[in-house]
Amino acid sequence: MQPTTTRRVFLGLCGSAALAALPLSASADAAKLDVADPTAKALGYVENVSSLKAADATAAGVKPGSVCSNCALYAKAQEKAGYAPCGAFGGRLVAAKGWCKAYAPA
Template sequence: MKTSRRHFLMLGMGMGVGSSLVLSRAAFADTANRLSATDPKAQAVGYVEDASKVDKAKFPAYAAGQTCANCSLFLGKATDAYGGCTLFGDKQVAARGWCSSYTNM
């Protein structure tokens, strides 16, 4: 069977669309797995996605510079935008986030 240039281009475009669908599905799965600040477990420990928004009156133990990225419970790399946390199972927390369980031992 002789492959025409048109067939070759169509095949290439189909593969490109297919790979972009796979990438977008992976990106969606990553977003869907993020911990929401409205999650009951997150609310129980005062989790916020941005440590600069911590209610300092409610959480006096908070100190500037404390973030999930430098917490000993954070399972991602310090350079990751989101990563796992031993408190929240398979949910991803924001590296710049904070909660009252922060520890840096």
């Protein structure tokens, strides 16, 4: 017996594909990353790296000039009002002046 694809299965697969593509197409409307978010805490995300004390910045591993706006994971082309989607946080918006441990020079 050969398996058949029903309309319900087909539409379910189409819907799943549409939902999977949603974060890519809706990134302009993405929510800002909350510093209290578990992923943000795990990666040491701060919205303004210059607000860190020098000792805290050094302890966290911040190098001079390393901010989100010059990170490879920051979607600079989609930046609006100092925020843009970040690949490390599933496309949620991060501050251009921010920093986290996932920083990768662009």
